[in-house]
Amino acid sequence: NDYVTFGYGQASAQEKSQYPSQYNAVTLSIGKKKGGDAMKISELILDKIETLKRDIIPNEVHVSETRNYGATASHKVSELLSHLIIAIISVSLVVMLAMGWRGGLVVFLSVPVTFALTLFSYYIMDYTLNRITLFALVFVTGIVVDDSIIIAENMHRHFKMRRLPFKQAALYAINEVGNPTILATFTVIAAVLPMAFVSGLMGPYMSPMPIGASIAMLISLFVALTITPYLGYIFLREKNGKNKKANDKGETLEQSKIFIFYKKTIEPLLDNKLYRYTFFGINIILLLATSSMFLTKSVAVKMLPFDNKNEFQVIIDMPEGTTLERTDMVTKEIAQYIKQSTFVKNYQTYVGTSSPITFNGLVRHYDLRRGSNISDIQVNLIDKGDRKEQSHYISTVFRPEIQKIGKAFNANIKVVEVPPGPPVLSTLVAEVYGPDYKEQIKIAEQLKQTFKSTKDVVDVDWMIEDDQKEYR
Missing domain, CATH: 1.20.5 (Single alpha-helices involved in coiled-coils or other helix-helix interfaces)
Known part of the structure; x- marks a missing residue:
């Protein structure tokens, strides 16, 4: 589900003078139902909030949008659609250079037909238009035009040779390359489709891409063998006047540049x-x-490149038994450092409880975090369009100083970025099994020290509670 979160806060004049940007706040997290449009829902919620500000919400209550995955999805979809259009135009221009504007037009017209039928198949299979399904279309843009290019180019070649009437030349050209085209298409499908059977969390996340790509290639083959020949017969034929002019000049295919x-x-x-x-x-x-x-x-x-996000999280774990007040003090210390950066738009701190579940939290179960010794900070950056630096670079700049503050209070702190793909428990995970629990702890301690001493490994933690004194 996609979420929209809002922070509602009220502060007295004295509190505002002490902490100019900190308020006691309540976070409202709204999730959509399956099949709902996150983009439309987020817009409706924001419009409703503006109405409530005018009629119900007092002026001294500050309402801020702290996270909007609907807007993020809208931006990603718009970006993918623009890339899709650029890819289609680029392919058509390349074809035009080799076959002229007529050949480019044939290929250009075959692409929308292919994608329209692919989108219809998405609808039949109950797939939504999201980043994965749209990326599948961008991924296969260069592949789906191959079949049409092969058919159109061979028709263009036979029309230029003028050895047969146009209709017979078209049929001969299709028969000549039809079988290799079918074989090539199924070969590519055989290479891509197995990705749909990946198990685990990666499976349902990635399966729409190989399935969508395979469907698009099958439809492109159908279009190449039915619609493209018709378009080629209409557009690639040269008029008699042009044929006569070419014959007068004595131009042949072998004389072309x-x-x-x-x-x-x-x-x-x-x-x-x-x-x-x-x-x-x-x-x-x-x-x-x-x-x-x-x-x-x-x-x-890397499996996936870094994505430039507008947020990251700081996860804070104090030693077991730490009071809520001390955890809050350490959290505020880190927050005071974070707020000094010009990259930070706003932040929210959650002490003793978890923040609204994020994409990472699906696997790491951050929503189950409870206790006086835990807290986290949700940091929202200024929009990526207003900064040159990537969010990954910004988080790496924050990490050393945040770790320094945490070390002074014996806190384990992790700077957590939103992953570009499916979330995982951690980049590197070591699991220790064995019949003797003490030996497990001993080996786990050695592994932890190994990770800490390894270059470029940061934010090392383990799932073992600290020893605590028992009073009787």
């Missing part, structure tokens, strides 16, 4: 052994050099 350039490029490789082996050698060297980047760690290997 693209053919001449291709011939000059490929013939030396076919005719000269030295050129051929040199070409193969350069390609092999480039392949090995590229592969070696992973071994030498010249490039970072």
Whole structure:
């Protein structure tokens, strides 16, 4: 579910002078039902809040929107749609360079038909339009046009050759490349579709992407074998006047600029052994050099890139038995440091209880955190459009000083970012099993020290409560 949260706070003049931006507050978290539109719901809620401000909510009560995943979803969807349009136009322009505006138009018209049928299949399967399903369309944009390009290009070639009447040339062109096109499409589907059977949390999160991509490719094959030939027959035929003009000039396919350039490029490789082996050698060297980047760690290997978010969390764990007042004091100390940054729009502190559940909390169960020794701070950054720095960079800048404050009070503090993909318990997790509990603790302690001494590993914690004195 997507959530919209609001903070309601009231402060006296004395409190405001002591803590200019801190108020005693209540957080209202609103979640949508399954199938609801988070974008529309968030807009309706915000409109309702504005109405309540005019009629019911007193002026001394401050209402601020602390989190709006509906707006985030709206921004992501708009961004993906713009990228989708750019991808379609880019592919069409590339086709136009090789086949002229007519060929580009054939491919351009086949893409909306393919995507429209794909979206209809989403509706049939009860998929919503979200970042994953839309990313599937962006992902396959370059693939779904392949079938139409192959059919259109071969028709274009046979029409240029003018050896058969247009209708017979079109049928011959389709038969010539039909079977390889079908085989190529099913080969790509066979490579992508297995991702839909991934188990665990990743499965339901990622399954719409391979399923949507496979459906789009099947539909693109159908469009390439039915609609594209019709469009090609309509648009790729040259009028008699143009044919006569071309015949008068004596122009043939072999005399075209693209053919001449291709011939000059490929013939030396076919005719000269030295050129051929040199070409193969350069390609092999480039392949090995590229592969070696992973071994030498010249490039970072990640499943998903960092996402530039407008929020992060600070999770604070004091030693067991710490009073609520002391936990609150440490939390305020950290909050006072955080508020000094120009990147911070606002923040909310939750002491002794959890903040409204976040994406991370689905797996880490932050919503179950209770006790006098725990707290967390929800930090909202200024909009990413108003800053150059990425949220990941900002959180890494905050971490050293926050850790320094926590160390002074013997607190375990974690700076938690919103993940770009499915949430996990932690980046690195070690689980210790065994029949002897004391040995488990001993080994876990060694592992914890190993993590702490490892370069680039931060925020080390374990799920063991501290020893406490028992009074009788």
